[in-house]
Amino acid sequence: MKKRAKSNESSLIRRIEQIAWRPTAVLPVSLGDDAAIWRPRTGYEAILSCDWFLEGTHFLATRHPAESVGWKCLARAISDVAAMGGVPRCFLLSLALPSTRTGAWLRGFLDGLAKASHALKCPIAGGDTTRRQEILINITVVGQCRRGSAVLRSGARPGDAIFVTGRLGEAEYGLQLLRSGKKKLSFRDRRLRKHLYPRPRLAIGGALAQNRLATAMMDLSDGLSSDLARLCAASGVGARIWAQQLPTVRMAEGHQKSFDAAELALHGGDDYELLFTVAKSNLARIPKSIGNLALTQIGVIAAQKKVLLVNGNKAVVELRNLGWDPFRS
Amino acid sequence: MKKRAKSNESSLIRRIEQIAWRPTAVLPVSLGDDAAIWRPRTGYEAILSCDWFLEGTHFLATRHPAESVGWKCLARAISDVAAMGGVPRCFLLSLALPSTRTGAWLRGFLDGLAKASHALKCPIAGGDTTRRQEILINITVVGQCRRGSAVLRSGARPGDAIFVTGRLGEAEYGLQLLRSGKKKLSFRDRRLRKHLYPRPRLAIGGALAQNRLATAMMDLSDGLSSDLARLCAASGVGARIWAQQLPTVRMAEGHQKSFDAAELALHGGDDYELLFTVAKSNLARIPKSIGNLALTQIGVIAAQKKVLLVNGNKAVVELRNLGWDPFRS
Numbered sequence: 306m307k308k309r310a311k312s313n314e315s316s317l318i319r320r321i322e323q324i325a326w327r328p329t330a331v332l333p334v335s336l337g338d339d340a341a342i343w344r345p346r347t348g349y350e351a352i353l354s355c356d357w358f359l360e361g362t363h364f365l366a367t368r369h370p371a372e373s374v375g376w377k378c379l380a381r382a383i384s385d386v387a388a389m390g391g392v393p394r395c396f397l398l399s400l401a402l403p404s405t406r407t408g409a410w411l412r413g414f415l416d417g418l419a420k421a422s423h424a425l426k427c428p429i430a431g432g433d434t435t436r437r438q439e440i441l442i443n444i445t446v447v448g449q450c451r452r453g454s455a456v457l458r459s460g461a462r463p464g465d466a467i468f469v470t471g472r473l474g475e476a477e478y479g480l481q482l483l484r485s486g487k488k489k490l491s492f493r494d495r496r497l498r499k500h501l502y503p504r505p506r507l508a509i510g511g512a513l514a515q516n517r518l519a520t521a522m523m524d525l526s527d528g529l530s531s532d533l534a535r536l537c538a539a540s541g542v543g544a545r546i547w548a549q550q551l552p553t554v555r556m557a558e559g560h561q562k563s564f565d566a567a568e569l570a571l572h573g574g575d576d577y578e579l580l581f582t583v584a585k586s587n588l589a590r591i592p593k594s595i596g597n598l599a600l601t602q603i604g605v606i607a608a609q610k611k612v613l614l615v616n617g618n619k620a621v622v623e624l625r626n627l628g629w630d631p632f633r634s
Numbered sequence: 635m636k637k638r639a640k641s642n643e644s645s646l647i648r649r650i651e652q653i654a655w656r657p658t659a660v661l662p663v664s665l666g667d668d669a670a671i672w673r674p675r676t677g678y679e680a681i682l683s684c685d686w687f688l689e690g691t692h693f694l695a696t697r698h699p700a701e702s703v704g705w706k707c708l709a710r711a712i713s714d715v716a717a718m719g720g721v722p723r724c725f726l727l728s729l730a731l732p733s734t735r736t737g738a739w740l741r742g743f744l745d746g747l748a749k750a751s752h753a754l755k756c757p758i759a760g761g762d763t764t765r766r767q768e769i770l771i772n773i774t775v776v777g778q779c780r781r782g783s784a785v786l787r788s789g790a791r792p793g794d795a796i797f798v799t800g801r802l803g804e805a806e807y808g809l810q811l812l813r814s815g816k817k818k819l820s821f822r823d824r825r826l827r828k829h830l831y832p833r834p835r836l837a838i839g840g841a842l843a844q845n846r847l848a849t850a851m852m853d854l855s856d857g858l859s860s861d862l863a864r865l866c867a868a869s870g871v872g873a874r875i876w877a878q879q880l881p882t883v884r885m886a887e888g889h890q891k892s893f894d895a896a897e898l899a900l901h902g903g904d905d906y907e908l909l910f911t912v913a914k915s916n917l918a919r920i921p922k923s924i925g926n927l928a929l930t931q932i933g934v935i936a937a938q939k940k941v942l943l944v945n946g947n948k949a950v951v952e953l954r955n956l957g958w959d960p961f962r963s
Contacts (some may be wrong), residue, residue, distance in 0.1 A: 337787070337853050340718050347676055351680065352669045353669055354670065355684075357727050357764045357772075397684045401686060430682055436684045443762075455663065459667075517692065
């Protein structure tokens with residue numbers, strides 16, 4: 306991150322510097338130079354990922370608390386490292402701000418970012434700041450994994466079991482509750498937690514990679530119907546999903562009329578759960594849960610290159626890709 | 635870079651994939667996964683830098699050729715690696731585009747980006763794409779250097795000689811010619827080359843670092859007056875600059891009335907030349923030029939924490955920081 310002397314930008318960078326501890330064994334150079342230096346461990350390779358998080362497209366500055374924006378921009382970028390089975394090591398923050406957002410909003414944003422940085426053990430290494438009419442965020446995460454151990458999307462084979470972590474559709478349910486706005490929800494409402502403060506599944510992703518249990522893996526960012534189609538395309542296979550096995554949102558009685566839990570689970574985005582496949586021979590080694598996090602088999606990989614949904618009455622339909630794609634009009 | 639199946643975004647990513655060769659020894663995983671994998675060499679450490687390049691702020695889509703935008707966004711990010719004395723190894727492209735720019739503009743942009751990627755030996759490793767009303771670009775560059783060999787801004791000591799590469803103010807001169815627009819300039823005009831197609835000084839930066847000749851180094855992105863103030867602040871020193879020694883723009887007779895070469899050299903941004911300091915004991919080891927690129931001593935580091943300009947008539951004035959700062963109003 307470039308340091309600007311005697312200017313507002315310099316004070317902005319000093320505030321960003323304070324958000325996180327900096328382990329000097331891994332990040333030996335201070336934030337104020339042309340670039341950051343990162344020391345990878347011998348025998349490991351780097352996982353690199355960057356993610357847009359843009360006002361209007363990915364969040365609403367008027368609806369989402371600044372703390373959530375700070376937490377979520379880093380958590381979702383780290384989710385890509387979890388999806389490879391790696392460990393996050395540092396991140397770069399590119400931040401563009403209007404002058405109206407350098408007060409309370411920036412404080413809240415940096416507070417949320419600091420919490421994510423500490424909780425996910427991922428210190429800031431550098432970045433770039435500029436002024437802009439809208440809030441623009443781009444996060445680059447650097448992770449590491451043992452050489453050759455990263456789990457890709459392309460390794461699924463016919464007969465492999467398809468698993469997901471946690472419950473699907475919870476983030477979309479929270480978003481819809483927030484949007485419906487019948488009565489003002491507290492941002493501390495448990496049902497909003499996954500939409501506002503998602504947790505990348507680092508422990509389970511790492512365990513699956515280290516024990517070579519997953520043949521393919523990715524994170525669920527745009528919804529199961531979209532993301533499973535991508536995993537299948539990368540692996541050159543298809544899938545059969547069992548509708549009745551989907552771990553859906555638990556909702557109150559009254560809500561079951563207004564919200565379709567199955568639709569939320571199939572097409573809701575932003576859950577940042579892991580989708581992974583396991584060879585039959587390893588099926589017995591996958592536990593029902595790790596800590597509080599359920600691991601649920603939701604179907605099997607098939608040779609036929611279609612994604613099919615098997616309903617309770619045994620009807621089989623092709624699963625339409627209804628998740629999020631910014632370029633689909 | 636995440637691959638999206640059966641969509642416009644997927645086809646966009648396929649087009650981005652084609653811009654560069656991908657050396658699989660360094661980048662073993664294809665572009666379509668959650669993240670990229672990069673293999674650093676043993677005994678080396680990673681240099682990480684990211685840079686905004688935004689429509690309206692950093693370029694004008696209506697005035698700058700798309701090829702230049704593609705070249706320059708990567709070249710200026712790589713300049714930060716040159717300024718540490720490193721070698722670029724790969725980059726991540728975060729691109730947000732309006733649908734009106736996915737035709738001719740995108741072709742030109744990717745063409746310029748591909749040329750820079752090849753010329754500067756820096757293949758694409760991944761990134762993120764989304765739709766947006768304006769063109770937003772963020773480039774993350776990953777470089778490498780021998781462990782502990784990076785040249786920082788903080789190493790300048792009183793008595794060190796201050797050097798710059800090339801001529802200063804050339805990019806600003808080109809920008810002003812483009813803006814004045816009296817007669818339409820060809821984008822091939824030699825005087826526009828540094829503004830449109832800057833070349834990061836990788837060879838000289840690397841040579842200075844490997845031979846441990848530079849005590850401090852940075853690239854000149856915002857203008858000498860701004861950037862030298864930063865180097866001095868990081869090193870806790872001041873400087874005396876000799877106005878008559880500044881390597882200024884060579885301009886035609888008629889232009890010497892309209893343009894002030896000294897002002898361009900002191901405050902003009904976007905040159906991406908290197909600013910570095912050399913201990914007296916190593917002064918004899920610095921050549922006058924390397925290839926066609928001049929190395930010019932422009933002053934000395936002083937203990938007093940001020941940046942002073944020594945004019946021809948021996949008058950000494952404090953050099954005001956008039957370079958570019960996005961947060962200065």
